[in-house]
Amino acid sequence: MLAGLSTNLGLYLGLSAVFFAFGVLTVLTRKNAVGLFMGVELMLNGAALNFVAFQTFRPGTHDSWLHGHVFSLFIIILAAIEAAVALAIVLRVFAARRTIDPDRATELRG
């Protein structure tokens, strides 16, 4: 079942933690709203990877329901929906002020 895949859960968790950490770093440092949302996607993918890894390596908890796998599928769907709405908003921002740098959206302050 796991032919060709590592059987070490820790490796997967480490990879997902790296995804999540890079995602957070991207969100905090990017000067471009589209890049920023790519960081959010990275964070979500870290979570999805966690779910798949935990479900695969912890059999016997919920085999028949496959909650972890199903959750990761929903994460993918919701990430797509969120990206669609976010990009629509970014387009409006660009039309309004010819820049999509969130740091320069400064009309609301105080």
Added chain:
Amino acid sequence: MRSLFYVSPPLLLSFFSVFVLIAGLWIRNHAFLVGTSLLGLGGTAGLYLSMIGKPAQDAFAGMLIFDHFGLFFSVFSVLVIALGVIVSARSREIKEDRRSEYYSILLALCTGLIFMGISNHLLMAYLAVETVSILSYTLAGFNRERNVSVEASMKYVVYGSMASAIMVYGISLLFGVTGELEMTGLREFFAKTPADQLPHLTWIAVLLIFAGMGYKISAAPMHMWTPDVYEGAPTPVSAMFSVAPKAAGFALLVRFLVTAFTQPIEGSMEALATGIPVSQASFNLVGNFNWPLFLMASSGLTMFMGNLAALSQVSIKRILAYSSIAHAGYMLMGISTQSTAGIYAILFYVMVYCFMNIGAFWIASKVDDVMGGDHLKHFRGLVSRKPFYAISMAVFLFSLVGIPPFAGFMGKLYLFRAVIGREMYFFGLIAAINSVISLYYYMKIVKAMFFDAPEVEMPAGKTAFDSRLTMTFIALLVIPNIMFGLFTDPLMALISEAARIFTGS
């Protein structure tokens, strides 16, 4: 089929949501759209009221749970959205050619709020939170000709998507530790696993999930988006944002903490048997984790962040936004007491908070419409121009401060009593200090309305904003603010029925 019966109200609401959207393509009549939306909300509320008294029941294989707690928050969400529809109907901020989309989104939002209150599974909770969030992003930017509105929606989507990503990562870790996603399943897991054998990863996971839910209720430090979004979004939308998602977030948070992590000590079940009133039962959140300190710190920080930042504001919408952060802090007090009395107090506070806050935002919206702005200077001398609005606003503000005999006072009283009942005197003192700080900025508005001379000229051509109907509805919001301050028993009876999940029945 049995499960379908329990989701029939949200199904009806989704049907109306789609219907309003499609019918709006042909029928441009505004009254028709408002009427249909209210009809859908009314029908939903009616279906819920017919479900009162049914025993607690899970549905869809444990994804959802139906109990009086969920029912309370479902009806509450319908009420808030109905108020939102009424407030929006007379607002100038919603453009005419987008009204059908607007009401359609509002009804869909209500569906999401309902599911937040009744989810018993973390996947369902995540889906409901995302439904509410994504619709909120679009609502915040609904007035897309105004730059501030677009900016508000961008800030909302940046913070919101990050918060939900953090939450879902926390859920994945919790799933890894426990192998469970169902809240009742989590409770069984924690009951059979000794506290000192839980890995520290559990508490990292809980912190991450708390951060995600804390964003919905705008608890510090996840509150930064709140003032910008409330100021930029159309005012009727801000009025709803400040109440509905916050209440649903509290419903989810309380259900998550109490269902998954609670071990009753002077337990509610035994309390019933031994005759201790259930309202005095307390519970312990499990684990090798300092829950009381964590919850108190989060609550205290939220109060101070909201109240101190509100002091220097001049925009009324911004003041109300910061005050809504502070109120989230007060409500968190109820959870940190870890007692049934605290939960009762939260439910009571949510209910009265709805009436006072929507009212205050509504008046702000009216003043914005007629004076061309919502700054303190636009409120100066309001009593000589629009006495009805000034007096109603004063009632809402007094209620927000918590001055007797208004409802806000009783809300705070219940919260403080829960805190004192658990002998957390220092924490009570912090909350009292915060109430005093908040007095300053609320009274600043009252002083401007009643004792200052008018500063801004009323722009010409902006009349006919106070129809009889609007004034009637505002009066309908004023009445509960006074009534619930004087007669709390009916509402408390309702709430003690709603909070029965904590007695195990």
